[in-house]
Amino acid sequence: MMQISTPLSVTDHRRDIAGMTYVYPVVSRRAGGVSVGINLNTNNACNWRCIYCQVPNLIHGAAPPTDLALLTAELRTMLQEILHGRFLEERVPEGARRLNDIALSGNGEPTSAKAFPEVIESVGQVLVEFELVGAVRLVLITNGSLVHQTHVQAGLARMAQLHGEVWFKLDAGTRESMRRINGTQQTPDRTLKNLVTAAGLCPTWVQTCVFALDGEPPAADERQAYLDLLARALKQGVRLEGVLLYGLARPSLQPEAARLSCLSAAWLEDWAAQIQQRLGLAVKVTP
Template identity: 40%
Template structure:
């Protein structure tokens, strides 16, 4: 019994290591990387469209280390396509699970849950975003994985641009989801957290207008700043915005609430406690 327990502990530790590994650079790949997600119960294949680490947000909780210069700055679609095809092949033939940190992944998690456009910046800022969505959909479909979602994890700053709207519409036609960030309820708190020139009003309007055309997921990260959680008035304002989205004809598929899990950009940021 003790031997079985020891093996279970080791296996659980290995899974935790795989879950905590969110590196954008995996092996020799430039853009495509695997992440084990307990939440989604499988492998999320990340596609980094901002290898230059440029972002129009400068979030105080961001995990991207911008003190290290990027190895690559441009997106080569031919290389990206090759990397995506290879990684899907490796999941299919079990090769991925023979490589660290995925060697102890249990059988029920050895599946592709989604292909996520995220990475080291705002993915919709990449001029070829629609092309990447198309390439990803075609590559996914070539493996018979039409049920695997295409997900864009976005700060929502560019939804009003025609090219981005077109790309998001194409995403929706190909089993895609929009996960839009909303970390605040007021302009002051928003600028304190996101440190951006983009107005809070623009973010809110973009979320409202996009949610009218398709159901979207809201992702919200709350944290302690200088030891203090968001004030109740901030949470009330946040909830009021979500209510307005619904009242004005928008659709919210899901609201994801989470806190800091990895090293943030600023030391004043710490995770919320279970009691918060």
């Protein structure tokens, strides 16, 4: 049974808001409706440490073992309440009262779960039961760092069969900026290979967070490196759905929080126009 006593809002993405272990509802500003989140990283562990991350007590590591039966039961309960109960009317602001997607996101990198393909299969079974395949998006929000692993690729292939899509994090185009922003030693070349693989298995959007660091927006050379990396992907024949460009929505809970600030909507729109002009990709902007 869900335990939500307060209305949802775009500023409250608590994973325990419904009193469940894995499943939680949010009002997503990017989705424009209700997103049902699935948090596989219940231990607050991630293999990256992005400086804008809103996860409290973030630790380095992978997702713990997944209780598939519990996850499946929680998802069934949540969808039943949203689709056939009074959840939307009582807990969701007017204008956002629609189920937009089911998103594997949460408090760390979801593909670090060993049971990732089994999770996708279980979610798919529930989507079939509720006749939602193709009607509600299944989204994987990922840093893409583990896409080279066979079991992750199996999950992505199954997602494509369920009309799902991947949101692949790309905040920077150089190793130095990736280390500074995302806390990772991953190289642009590895990122490129994984992006090519992901897009070949499942429809893929690039998701990019932009913000001011110490009062300064991303430098011109950093923006050029970002464009160059995506251009290399496109030159290899990769079909990308586009770019999801977004700013800071909620305060970071990382040590660098005080150094971060929002960029103006005008700056984001100008950067989006440059991406679209230079690469020919669709760009969706969420300030």
